[in-house]
Amino acid sequence: MKQPKYLFNAGRMSRKDNTLKFTPVDEAGVEEQPRYLPIEQVGDLYVFGSLDANSALYNFLGQEGIAVHFFNYYEHYTGSFMPREYLLAGKMQVDQTKHYMTAKKRIEIARRFVEGAANNILRVLKYYNNRDKVKDLTEAIVSIERLLVSVPTTTDVPMLMGIEGNIRQTYYGCFDAIVGQTFCMDGRSKRPPQNELNALISFGNMLCYTACLSTIYHTQLNPTISFLHEPGARRYSLALDLSEVFKPILVDRLIFRMINKRQLQPSDFRSEVGGCVLKDAARKRFVQGFDEQLKETIKHRALGRSVSYRHLMKLECYKLQKHLLGVEEYRPFKAWW
């Protein structure tokens, strides 16, 4: 079973026959005992520390279809090494492009992504609204439900984006009620995030985005042709579309859970000129929590068997593919538990 590997420490990664060899380097620059990672067990590599590697390694990773995602010192996602596409399907590509180019077809899919995000947001809020400790969220829930009803009436993407923005704003307004005793949200701030909660959201969203990107890579979909987000020159924007649906369930719930269980505390952060960042140990805990979340399984009602959250992302790609091929209409994943 292929699993993502997270590299927090600085070190050198190299190819040793058909195995990856990682030699950690301590702060004084002294090499430590190397660790070996069998290639067939490596999904993606997430690089948080400073990584030393040569082209022989990247050739090997490319050949094995392993992506490498890089994060800078401020935990900001800087980019990915994506191996060559190996699942090319001309018809799929043409159909995906057609759906982007035809305004009517594009908005239909874009609306579905917003609808999926809103439904999962509501699922999260309704869960916390039942908690005694949490202030009443009914008002926010009602207002998001109202916004959700207006989604089908949108006629273009900017209009839809406006509603999506309002939904998110209302949603983020609830964060203080859920974790307000420990952290203060004070509005959503990005690039750089200004406080702890914003730092967590940004970091979590980037993890979700890279997980979606890797999933798309293993399908015939083109990650640069998107529907809700404008296809960007530098971003794999279809991964942004897809992650909208999963962020509330995968990232936000994890944040709330870890804070409420006191696995994340104000002392786990440091404020710098570049914004607020997680300290090393806490970052490790959060990434671990996210990884466990992806591995967790639920019983899928249509398939009649247990599937992991990561596999749910793959299934979302299949549904999108079927929509694009005209097999059946895409309906976004909606958490039912």
Added chain:
Amino acid sequence: MFPTATLVNYLHLCHRKLWLHANHIRMEHTSEAVAEGKQLHEHAYPQRTERYREITLDGSVIDFYDPYNKVVHEMKKSDKMEHSHIAQVQFYLYLLQKNGVEGATGLIEYPKLRQTQQVSLTEEDVPMVEGWIRVIEQLVDSEKCPGRIAKSKCRSCSYFDFCYVEELPE
């Protein structure tokens, strides 16, 4: 596009699978069954004579061809004999005939069952194979993806998740 033996096999299994495969929407990379088949292909008959060759005819690959006895060997990991396997081998025999090899026969080997199945292509079979080719061409040229079949064998198909995933109403 001239059909491959894989498509002939799929023609007798599932038209949707045929259409998706022909349009390069493939799932083999996710399939353990495919990995298992590959393993079997590589390890099942270690003492297999060296004179058997892999040959490519009109885009189809015959894994083991015995040119002296003119026998096509096809190995199946399946634990059930299927009509689609016979069709696939008959298609190989058709290709051989088309390329000037007369009187070849086929042998399907089921290592798991420890059984073999003789296959031949009679003169009456030829129009039948040509009929398959026409149907495949029609299916592949169609813009529309064929519907899914509701069969128990879907469970073991690599397209199962693709075909059956949907959002159920609450």
